[in-house]
Amino acid sequence: MSGMESVIVDGGLALRHRADGHLELRANGIFVMDTRETSTEKALATRALELHAQPGQVLIGGLGLGFTLEAVLTDPRVESVTVVEIEPRLVEWMRSGRVPHGPELLNDERVHIEVADVAVVLRESPAEAYDVVLLDVDNGPGYLVHDANGALYEAPALAHARRSTAPGGTVVVWSAAEAPALLEVMTQVFDVAETHSYPVDLQGHEETYWLYAGWLSTGGVSPRNGTN
Template identity: 60%
Template sequence: MAQDGPVTTDTPYADLARAVSDRGEVLLRGRREEGAAVLELRVNGVLVMDTRETSTERALATDALALAASPRRVLVGGLGLGFTLAEVLADRRVEECTVAELEPALVGWLADGTVPHGPALLADPRVTVAVGDVADVLTSAPDRAYDLVLLDVDNGPGHLVHDANAALYRPAFLETLHRTTAELAVVWSEAESPDLVRTLRQAFGSAEAIPHDVRLQGRDERYWLHVARRPG
């Protein structure tokens, strides 16, 4: 339940909204940093993302869109705080974008303005929100339903938000990903995964890991896009 009142300098940390499901706790916290209000999303106590540093969430979309020839229909696996979705919508080639989000509370916080930029984002007529597991969304989708699929549900196969997400990196699901992807699928990770590249290559026929270098809070970091392309 959202709490009343903004984050102030008198409350450097404040719990703004909290939900508990069978998967555990989802928490939206506010803090002030250098005089600005910052939102952070935590799942089972682990910091997933915040609004101070959004370059990696944005880069998943911008880098993937740069590789795509015709991304008319896009699926984003994981809503987060909406920054990947925002970059997808900034591309005028995108006609439809489906977002699969496992946590209904998170969708609600963006829709009701607990996350201030959320209502305008979800009001875009190109957006459809599917509340549920991205694996279920793709399993029920027709063949080649999406031109571009972006998966950012964990920090990669070695850093799972939920243990059940391990299935998303195994051959059975990646075959489903191949079936429902018309052009390109991209999996975001904080570390390179040769095993994931190998499994994607088996499913798609073509896959590679592409580094993305970024400067975060005074330090150099490298993240990875694991890109699978349908040949031709």
């Protein structure tokens, strides 16, 4: 509600209704995201989807406030979206409408919510189960909210993501800061690795967020490897 603030806290997770009318999500006291600046959450989806001719099956690691999911659902080619979120409280806040756009997103018949660790899900998924895998489970390897998430940015977990992705598919990782080591690992794991930087206005401060995309070749022409 504009002009007022309220905070819902459950364990280490907090949803703040700010005086400016926006929602802000924090974990263990660390800023995760808000509803004011959502461009890179959406770009996480749109960049991956534009690289794929038929992205029927999508996996999203990390529900957040739903903006990546929203962007995925706007693509009519998408047939099914599996969202893996480790925090059941966040899923409940979305379902109950504490995040106002949450119920509509989660009620989409294409959406399946799995409360689990995405690293485990990728490790146990059938080979080539997804066309696109989107990973936004933390602030990136340089600003971890949960130290255990660091393994997700390393070769073994990314290799599981590759195995779970069909030929021609894409795995995209969101990061709050430039991560050259992540790009190096993704270059080793995937056929092509790309870096994309996005300037953002974060509550009046200029920041840069990053997407790291790994692409699986089909044996034909692949996107050009590079950065921008």
